[in-house]
Amino acid sequence: MRRLSLWLGAAxxxxxxxxxxxxxxxxxxxxxLVVPGQRLQNPSAAHWLGTDAMGIDVxxxxxxxxxxxxxxxxxxxxxxxxxxxxxxxxxxxxxxWVDEVVMRVTDIAYAFPALLLAILLxxxxxxxxxxxxxAIGLATIPSFARVTxxxxxxxxxxxxVLAARASGTRWPGVSMRHVLPNIAPLIxxxxxxxxxxxxxxxxxxxxxxxxxxxxxxTWGKMLRDAQSVxxxxxxxxxxxxxxxxxxxxxxxxxxxxxxxxxxxxLREVT
Amino acid sequence: xxxxxxLGRRLGxxxxxxxxxxxxxxxxxxxxxxxxxxxxxxxxxxxxQIAKLTAQLGLDRPWPVRYAEWVGGMLRGDFxxxxxxxxxxxxxxxxxxxxxxxxxxxxxxxxxxxxxxVGMLAAMKRRSWIGFVASAAAQLxxxxxxxxxxxxxxxVFAVWLHQLxxxxxxxxxxxxxxxxxxxxxxxxxxxxxxxxxxxRYVRSAFIEVLSEDYYRTxxxxxxxxxxxxxxxxLRNAALSLVTVIGLQxxxxxxxxxxxxxxxxxxGLGSQLLDAVSQRDxxxxxxxxxxxxxxxxLINFLVDLSYAWIDPRLRTGDER
Numbered sequence: 001m002r003r004l005s006l007w008l009g010a011a012x013x014x015x016x017x018x019x020x021x022x023x024x025x026x027x028x029x030x031x032x033l034v035v036p037g038q039r040l041q042n043p044s045a046a047h048w049l050g051t052d053a054m055g056i057d058v059x060x061x062x063x064x065x066x067x068x069x070x071x072x073x074x075x076x077x078x079x080x081x082x083x084x085x086x087x088x089x090x091x092x093x094x095x096x097w098v099d100e101v102v103m104r105v106t107d108i109a110y111a112f113p114a115l116l117l118a119i120l121l122x123x124x125x126x127x128x129x130x131x132x133x134x135a136i137g138l139a140t141i142p143s144f145a146r147v148t149x150x151x152x153x154x155x156x157x158x159x160x161v162l163a164a165r166a167s168g169t170r171w172p173g174v175s176m177r178h179v180l181p182n183i184a185p186l187i188x189x190x191x192x193x194x195x196x197x198x199x200x201x202x203x204x205x206x207x208x209x210x211x212x213x214x215x216x217x218t219w220g221k222m223l224r225d226a227q228s229v230x231x232x233x234x235x236x237x238x239x240x241x242x243x244x245x246x247x248x249x250x251x252x253x254x255x256x257x258x259x260x261x262x263x264x265x266l267r268e269v270t
Numbered sequence: 271x272x273x274x275x276x277l278g279r280r281l282g283x284x285x286x287x288x289x290x291x292x293x294x295x296x297x298x299x300x301x302x303x304x305x306x307x308x309x310x311x312x313x314x315x316x317x318x319q320i321a322k323l324t325a326q327l328g329l330d331r332p333w334p335v336r337y338a339e340w341v342g343g344m345l346r347g348d349f350x351x352x353x354x355x356x357x358x359x360x361x362x363x364x365x366x367x368x369x370x371x372x373x374x375x376x377x378x379x380x381x382x383x384x385x386x387x388v389g390m391l392a393a394m395k396r397r398s399w400i401g402f403v404a405s406a407a408a409q410l411x412x413x414x415x416x417x418x419x420x421x422x423x424x425x426v427f428a429v430w431l432h433q434l435x436x437x438x439x440x441x442x443x444x445x446x447x448x449x450x451x452x453x454x455x456x457x458x459x460x461x462x463x464x465x466x467x468x469x470r471y472v473r474s475a476f477i478e479v480l481s482e483d484y485y486r487t488x489x490x491x492x493x494x495x496x497x498x499x500x501x502x503x504l505r506n507a508a509l510s511l512v513t514v515i516g517l518q519x520x521x522x523x524x525x526x527x528x529x530x531x532x533x534x535x536x537g538l539g540s541q542l543l544d545a546v547s548q549r550d551x552x553x554x555x556x557x558x559x560x561x562x563x564x565x566x567l568i569n570f571l572v573d574l575s576y577a578w579i580d581p582r583l584r585t586g587d588e589r
Contacts, residue, residue: 052317108287111569112294113524116561117390123546123554124298146277204528208543219413226423234425241418249413 007259009192011251016243019066029057031064031217032157034116040233049239052222053229062215062239068218069199069247072133076198077191079137080144085187088148091177093130093156093171103149106142114201121208129202129218134212138197147190151183185262196248203244219244286572290343291562296337299555300329308487309549310353327353340555349556354548359556363538369439370537373529374522376457381465381522382515389472390466393480394495396473404469416525420459420532427455433569437534440535456533460525464518471514474508479503508579516572520565 010154016092023031028048035055044052073266099213153159160234161178169177205211206220226236300306308315309322324330343350349359392404428436434455440448466533478498485507488498527539534540537559545553 005484091465104283104286107283107495108290111287111520111566112291112562113520113565115524116558118540118566119527119546120295120298120558123549123551145376184333192275200415204417207415207417208528210530210543210546223415223418223421227448230421230425234429237421241415241421244418245410245413248415249409251408252412 005253005260006094008257009250009253009257013254014248016066016247017249019063020070023060023063023067027057027060027063027067029060031056031060033057040229041234043235050233052225052234052236053233054225056217056220058236058239060216061222062219062243064246065219065222065240065243066214068203069244072129072136072202073195073198073251076136076140076202077194079134079226080140080194081178081187081191084141084144085148087151088140088145088150089175089183091145092149092152092177093175099149106145110137110140110142110146114197115204117207118119118201119208119210122205127205127209128212129216132202132205133198134169136201140194143189143194147186148183151186152179155182181217185258189255189258189262192251196255197243198249199251240254247263276577277574278335280453280570282571284566284573287566287569288563291566292559295555295559295562296333296340299461299551299558300333300336301341306551320474328428338532343484344559349560350552353552354550359553362541362553363557363560366536366538366541368441369535370523370526370530370539372442372453372536373456373460373521373526373535376462376493377460377522377526378519379467380457380461380514382519384461384465385468385472386511387467390476390496392469392473393476394499396449396477399523405473406529408469408473411462411469414462416459416463417528420455420529423455423459424532437532439533439535451531452535456529456535458530459532463525464522467521468518469513471572475507475510478502479507480536505579509576510573512575512579516568518576519568523561523565523568 035054036049036226038047038051038055039053041047047057047059049062052058052061059210083179085107087102091099114136120130121131122128125206133220154156155178164178202218203220203223206218207224208223210222211218211220222240223237223244226233226240230237279576285373306327306329307320312321321330340350347360349363351358352362370510388404392401392408395401395404424436427434435448436455439452442449452488479499480500484502489495489503493501496582524536527542529535530537530539531543538561542554542557542561545551545557
């Protein structure tokens with residue numbers, strides 16, 4: 001059952017990545033090609049998942065949508081990790097007032113919800129995937145910093161770090177050679193869970209019309225379009241919703257599976 | 271004294287968080303003074319016109335002055351006025367706060383009522399298929415976007431079965447039955463995700479309880495598993511559950527923004543989104559600050575509730 005999470009999660013994530021990669025070189029039809037004569041067709045041999053209200057092939061849109069999902073996830077997780085991990089390591093290694101200040105600032109920032117920040121930025125700078133990614137990334141820095149700090153203090157108290165410090169290794173050496181490699185799996189778990197959160201947040205923003213303004217196909221945008229025709233074509237809402245749920249489930253399960261592989265002492269801090 | 275130190279510290283964090291949030295909202299919405307005038311005048315406005323309107327609105331003063339004025343106004347209950355319509359933002363928000371509150375309140379209550387028994391069951395039966403099914407259902411529920419669940423519920427209960435309204439809102443005082451009917455689907459769609467997240471926490475909190483001495487003792491003296499868990503486990507698990515429910519409350523509040531949009535409920539969320547699409551930054555500024563303050567207040571109250579639930583904090587023993 002435990003390994004089930006890991007493998008099922010990895011398989012679902014692989015499927016989403018595969019969809020994105022395939023869409024780079026091939027989609028059955030142009031995912032932005034509006035064909036007025038082919039509106040809302042049922043699934044058929046020509047259109048595997050039918051066509052939407054604009055006559056666009058749904059399967060092609062679904063494939064391209066995976067790209068947006070992956071890009072948004074990777075960029076927001078990177079922003080959060082690149083800023084949050086060093087902060088957490090600094091806090092965990094320096095201790096004292098540095099630790100206190102960093103953690104209090106994280107406490108303050110932690111409470112500000114990602115979606116609210118995204119809406120705020122969209123109001124000011126206009127709706128785009130970039131503002132969405134930045135908002136999700138910035139809002140999840142605190143959780144990366146917290147997890148990293150907890151892992152770092154755990155590693156810092158271990159004997160090999162004490163030995164390294166006693167033999168004169170300075171903090172950059174300790175950080176790179178001992179702390180980072182040991183907390184890397186922990187950061188992997190956090191990245192996976194944050195990825196799932198980013199997918200959900202981006203989907204909600206696209207659905208609200210706050211991520212992609214134009215015709216760029218995203219799963220959230222597809223759901224928004226599907227809602228306006230849900231009385232005549234309820235199936236339209238099925239596919240993008242399934243795709244989002246699959247991707248989120250995949251990253252959550254992967255995170256859970258990775259967590260179970262962690263060193264028990266590190267598992268406590270997640 | 272320990273508890274006073276605890277409360278003082280939490281109050282300090284609450285105050286600093288409010289300060290941080292207000293600075294952020296102000297920096298994003300109001301720090302650049304020319305912008306508002308440019309938005310109001312629309313495209314084709316000359317720099318002269320923009321400068322004139324900016325001066326008229328008093329936006330050419332230094333930002334610390336404008337920030338202090340904004341915060342001072344909020345402390346007196348003045349959340350600013352819309353630049354477009356001249357309406358008072360708090361008056362715009364007032365009738366909508368109730369809508370959002372009902373939605374959030376019922377969604378939270380429903381998710382707790384579902385999640386606590388399911389989570390306890392998942393903990394007790396964690397080695398059997400029942401526990402597996404409960405955990406798997408929670409994983410699935412967490413993966414489903416709330417607005418997708420909402421669309422599915424509308425399809426089934428409004429479009430196919432014609433049992434419930436698909437969208438809209440009727441005030442409680444106008445027609446209580448219709449009010450309730452309009453809230454059922456939004457509440458359920460919001461609660462599905464929240465309950466799923468909560469199930470996982472309830473499960474792990476109770477798994478911890480199951481290995482405690484007091485639980486084993488209760489079982490040894492003849493308590494049945496479920497009553498023993500209720501009688502002895504609930505209060506002990508409550509501490510971590512209150513934290514999670516508090517954090518949940520914040521995410522329910524944010525989730526409500528999306529759900530209000532799906533069901534066209536006239537709450538704070540739909541007001542915020544309307545203001546965003548009209549680029550009425552003064553309303554955005556007021557509503558976001560109001561929501562952020564609500565989230566921070568909830569977190570603060572959660573902290574306070576620790577002091578009430580955890581007797582160790584009251585008596586001064588080490589935690």
